[in-house]
Amino acid sequence: MTDSPTDLLNSLAPLLDEVSLEAPWALIERFATLKREHPDDVRTAAREIVSRLERLGVPVTVHEPEIYLSLPGAARVEAEGRTIRAKPLAMSRPCPEGLSAPLVFAPTDFDPNTDQVISGPSADDAALDLRGKLVLAHGFGMSSMARHFEERGAAGLIAVHPGKNPHWGICSTVWGTPDLRDLPRKPDFVVVSVNHPDGLALIELAGRGGSATVFAALEEGWYPSPIPVVTIPGTEEPESFVLLHGHYDSWDVGVGDNAVGDACMLEIARVLWKHRALLKRSVRIAWWPGHSTGRYAGSTWFADHYGVELYERCIAQVNCDSPGCRWATEYLDVAWMPEAEGWAKAVIRAVTGKEAKGERPYQAGDYSFNNIGISSYFMLLSTMPPELRAEKGYYTVGGCGGNIAWHTEEDTLEIADRQVLLTDMKIYLAAVAGAANATIAPFDFGRTVEEFSRTLAGYQDAAGPELRFDASRAALAELGAALRAFARHCASLRELRAGDPAARRANAALRRLARLLVPVNYTTGPGFFHDPAETIPPLPDLAPALSLRDAPAARRGFIRTHLIRGENRLVAALRDARRVVEEAMA
Numbered sequence: 214m215t216d217s218p219t220d221l222l223n224s225l226a227p228l229l230d231e232v233s234l235e236a237p238w239a240l241i242e243r244f245a246t247l248k249r250e251h252p253d254d255v256r257t258a259a260r261e262i263v264s265r266l267e268r269l270g271v272p273v274t275v276h277e278p279e280i281y282l283s284l285p286g287a288a289r290v291e292a293e294g295r296t297i298r299a300k301p302l303a304m305s306r307p308c309p310e311g312l313s314a315p316l317v318f319a320p321t322d323f324d325p326n327t328d329q330v331i332s333g334p335s336a337d338d339a340a341l342d343l344r345g346k347l348v349l350a351h352g353f354g355m356s357s358m359a360r361h362f363e364e365r366g367a368a369g370l371i372a373v374h375p376g377k378n379p380h381w382g383i384c385s386t387v388w389g390t391p392d393l394r395d396l397p398r399k400p401d402f403v404v405v406s407v408n409h410p411d412g413l414a415l416i417e418l419a420g421r422g423g424s425a426t427v428f429a430a431l432e433e434g435w436y437p438s439p440i441p442v443v444t445i446p447g448t449e450e451p452e453s454f455v456l457l458h459g460h461y462d463s464w465d466v467g468v469g470d471n472a473v474g475d476a477c478m479l480e481i482a483r484v485l486w487k488h489r490a491l492l493k494r495s496v497r498i499a500w501w502p503g504h505s506t507g508r509y510a511g512s513t514w515f516a517d518h519y520g521v522e523l524y525e526r527c528i529a530q531v532n533c534d535s536p537g538c539r540w541a542t543e544y545l546d547v548a549w550m551p552e553a554e555g556w557a558k559a560v561i562r563a564v565t566g567k568e569a570k571g572e573r574p575y576q577a578g579d580y581s582f583n584n585i586g587i588s589s590y591f592m593l594l595s596t597m598p599p600e601l602r603a604e605k606g607y608y609t610v611g612g613c614g615g616n617i618a619w620h621t622e623e624d625t626l627e628i629a630d631r632q633v634l635l636t637d638m639k640i641y642l643a644a645v646a647g648a649a650n651a652t653i654a655p656f657d658f659g660r661t662v663e664e665f666s667r668t669l670a671g672y673q674d675a676a677g678p679e680l681r682f683d684a685s686r687a688a689l690a691e692l693g694a695a696l697r698a699f700a701r702h703c704a705s706l707r708e709l710r711a712g713d714p715a716a717r718r719a720n721a722a723l724r725r726l727a728r729l730l731v732p733v734n735y736t737t738g739p740g741f742f743h744d745p746a747e748t749i750p751p752l753p754d755l756a757p758a759l760s761l762r763d764a765p766a767a768r769r770g771f772i773r774t775h776l777i778r779g780e781n782r783l784v785a786a787l788r789d790a791r792r793v794v795e796e797a798m799a
């Protein structure tokens with residue numbers, strides 16, 4: 214519906230040809246010496262980013278917020294006279310003096326991507342009395358999994374990780390620094406991880422009625438944490454901007470997660486600044502602290518303190534996490550919102566010749582902008598071919614291109630790959646600069662409407678005749694028709710300059726569409742607050758339809774009430790969206 218992606222990408226050739234490994238690789242080598250979970254090394258890392266930008270002649274602003282973090286120290290589990298290596302999860306309750314309790318094994322299955330309970334016969338620990346016990350369970354122990362056992366009254370969780378090393382992580386579902394809405398969900402619970410063999414030994418001990426003592430040291434509080442931000446001004450419509458961002462803190466020296474992303478953004482800042490005369494709208498590039506130890510506290514701070522500006526002017530947000538890793542040559546589970554799918558695929562195809570596959574973005578990865586309603590694409594990018602992962606016996610991890618060194622002390626220099634990084638930097642550069650330069654932003658909300666329709670059809674099937682989403686269906690059909698007319702309108706604007714008033718009007722409408730349609734599909738909480746770091750189903754306020762038919766009679770009325778409110782929210786958003794589109798064409 215816009216400038217053809219091919220034309221756009223061809224016009225970016227001078228920028229793509231400029232991409233080099235020199236500056237980014239030097240930053241990766243430096244970051245490979247900094248344990249960027251510790252506040253001192255975090256500050257050193259920020260200084261490294263800033264001084265390199267300055268040496269390259271790129272102006273940079275450094276914000277100095279205080280954000281709420283939890284810094285894990287040492288942990289261990291003692292059982293039957295044996296000391297077992299463990300890692301405390303950030304936001305776990307400290308217990309340096311030791312917490313002794315009987316062990317119990319909960320056979321619940323958790324989704325390796327989300328730590329969400331997988332429903333099914335083996336997901337049932339409901340019959341077990343977990344109160345006051347140290348629960349052993351398979352999974353990473355982050356967010357939903359920890360919350361599941363805290364709510365069941367357990368004294369603590371020993372998460373049994375799948376590999377030879379326990380992984381670091383964070384057990385809180387609270388997104389960023391907690392506000393008053395979030396505080397009740399802040400964990401008051403001990404969570405540590407152990408490796409697979411040690412976990413199996415403890416499960417065997419639990420079977421014999423054994424006990425264990427967990428020791429975990431953590432420090433929690435407000436930490437000054439710099440946020441470097443580069444703004445490369447556009448020449449035609451500088452007030453509108455694309456946000457490219459990623460975290461520079463890490464677990465240990467975190468090369469694959471995420472020194473490579475930091476390096477990628479450094480190179481993009483260099484290239485875009487050098488060729489800024491070619492940029493029509495602005496690009497902002499931000500490096501976040503507090504991702505690992507504060508559950509995206511850096512990006513959340515920025516979303517809070519620049520919330521209204523993002524709401525009014527941000528074209529899209531693009532997250533840069535774990536590009537350029539060893540063996541990661543495929544693009545198979547790339548996060549994108551439906552309106553950005555065509556654009557994201559076109560960019561990856563143009564740079565690599567490969568056909569990308571995508572998925573709904575997880576409620577993770579510095580996606581701190583969903584409650585503002587910003588079109589988004591990319592989180593992780595390249596990944597290992599599935600055959601190679603199978604051959605190596607690797608399990609699913611949330612970064613490092615599929616390398617299981619992710620979130621361990623083994624995420625060191627050999628996890629980065631020059632050739633993969635070079636390719637991924639070009640993808641990110643094209644994805645960001647192309648969106649900033651397109652006369653009309655390359656987002657097709659017709660695809661969003663199609664996704665909503667598919668989601669709704671599934672919920673309608675599940676709910677049966679008891680509840681009919683006819684109003685939503687009608688509003689979707691009307692919005693779909695309006696968007697088809699809008700696509701023709703936008704095609705007629707293609708030859709205009711980016712700053713032309715007609716193009717500005719169409720782009721403002723696209724931003725409004727995102728503000729209306731992203732929140733109803735990715736959030737349940739209010740705008741400018743932050744939903745928890747837990748899986749959020751599509752059109753979340755209608756998802757309870759899935760449970761309507763099998764719900765006990767006493768509950769059905771409450772589910773119906775929720776669905777009626779949820780449908781009101783959706784229909785109002787769809788109708789507002791249709792009016793936005795119609796007014797943009799008037």
Ligand SMILES: [Zn+2]
Binds near residue numbers: 535
């Ligand atoms: Zn990461």
